[in-house]
Amino acid sequence: MEKKSKIYIAGHLGMVGSAIKRKLELEGYTNLIFKTRKELDLFDQKAVSDFFVKERPEFVFCAAARVGGILANDTYSADFIYENITVQSNIINSSYRNNVKKLLFLGSSCIYPKECPQPIKEEYLLNGLLEKTNEGYAVAKIAGIKMCELYRKQYGCDFISLIPTNLFGMNDNYDLQNCHVLPALIARCYHAKISKAEEVHCWGTGKPLREFLYVDDLADACLFLMLNYSGLGPVNVGTGSDVTISDLANIIAKVVGFSGVFKWNTLFPDGTKRKCLDISKIQKLGWNPKTALVDGIKRTFIDFLETQK
Numbered sequence: 001m002e003k004k005s006k007i008y009i010a011g012h013l014g015m016v017g018s019a020i021k022r023k024l025e026l027e028g029y030t031n032l033i034f035k036t037r038k039e040l041d042l043f044d045q046k047a048v049s050d051f052f053v054k055e056r057p058e059f060v061f062c063a064a065a066r067v068g069g070i071l072a073n074d075t076y077s078a079d080f081i082y083e084n085i086t087v088q089s090n091i092i093n094s095s096y097r098n099n100v101k102k103l104l105f106l107g108s109s110c111i112y113p114k115e116c117p118q119p120i121k122e123e124y125l126l127n128g129l130l131e132k133t134n135e136g137y138a139v140a141k142i143a144g145i146k147m148c149e150l151y152r153k154q155y156g157c158d159f160i161s162l163i164p165t166n167l168f169g170m171n172d173n174y175d176l177q178n179c180h181v182l183p184a185l186i187a188r189c190y191h192a193k194i195s196k197a198e199e200v201h202c203w204g205t206g207k208p209l210r211e212f213l214y215v216d217d218l219a220d221a222c223l224f225l226m227l228n229y230s231g232l233g234p235v236n237v238g239t240g241s242d243v244t245i246s247d248l249a250n251i252i253a254k255v256v257g258f259s260g261v262f263k264w265n266t267l268f269p270d271g272t273k274r275k276c277l278d279i280s281k282i283q284k285l286g287w288n289p290k291t292a293l294v295d296g297i298k299r300t301f302i303d304f305l306e307t308q309k
């Protein structure tokens with residue numbers, strides 16, 4: 001991929017797509033193309049096909065998807081499977097038909113089986129049953145990864161996929177009905193601080209261990225893999241280390257300036273005890289995460305404050 005290569009970022013307004021755009025611009029890539037949903041609805045197979053025929057992108061980052069937390073995934077599971085399969089299939093197949101030189105597809109760590117040995121290696125994919133609450137999303141994402149592998153096998157396409165852990169950072173979603181745990185804790189601590197509440201109520205015991213990667217580090221990994229990886233299987237991208245949700249809440253409270261206490265509601269389920277990716281594959285390729293959790297949270301909180309203006 002050259003600095004002048006024509007690069008299409010699908011989903012450039014999302015948290016991941018916007019981080020990839022920032023990274024590519026910072027590194028001097030000058031020929032980036034992107035479209036809003038209004039300009040190009042990725043559900044529309046003909047519109048996507050026409051776009052690829054007209055624009056002829058050489059490289060594609062596929063970061064457009066329907067994404068959400070447990071509640072949204074569980075409530076709208078049909079929408080999650082349909083929308084993700086449709087969007088990714090339109091992009092992957094159009095990339096093949098229009099001779100895209102390389103495509104990068106994003107999976108997610110929640111596509112691994114529910115009961116997985118830890119840390120999770122890439123080869124555990126499809127080795128067991130999925131978590132029921134996000135089955136629609138997971139099946140769609142697994143289909144995307146398999147499409148990349150099978151288009152490589154049948155047509156020789158250089159399509160790669162990666163499996164990021166939980167992400168956070170600029171342009172995150174803070175809608176409490178639909179968001180992930182880290183942005184939810186930022187929003188709840190902030191609102192508690194503003195309203196001078198002394199308690200923040202959280203789901204579960206706070207004991208499960210989870211891994212979090214700052215989204216700019218993921219963008220760095222996306223560029224790294226685009227330049228350095230052309231293998232068949234997906235590549236995990238994470239930090240390789242985890243933190244209890246309770247410790248995460250305490251870090252966030254400190255950054256936000258919330259001095260009250262957390263009340264853990266054990267009537268709500270904890271989910272899997274531990275979820276951490278084995279990142280030895282990407283480390284062997286030469287990539288490591290750069291941002292410490294607390295630094296990423298500080299930067300994210302600054303961005304969150306912008307959303308409150």
Ligand SMILES: NC(=O)c1ccc[n+]([C@@H]2O[C@H](COP(=O)([O-])OP(=O)(O)OC[C@H]3O[C@@H](n4cnc5c(N)ncnc54)[C@H](OP(=O)(O)O)[C@@H]3O)[C@@H](O)[C@H]2O)c1
Nearest residue numbers: 011013014015016037041042043064065067106108164167
């Ligand atoms: N967030 C995480 O923690 C996480 C973790 C692991 C993997 N990932 C993966 O990273 C990728 C991006 O996630 P994200 O967090 O950046 O999601 P996001 O912030 O919701 O962004 C997704 C983007 O895709 C666009 N999009 C969806 N359907 C579209 C359509 N039909 N036409 C045009 N645009 C469409 C959305 O456009 P609108 O703005 O118009 O809705 C949005 O800009 C996903 O593949 C996800 O699985 C995310």
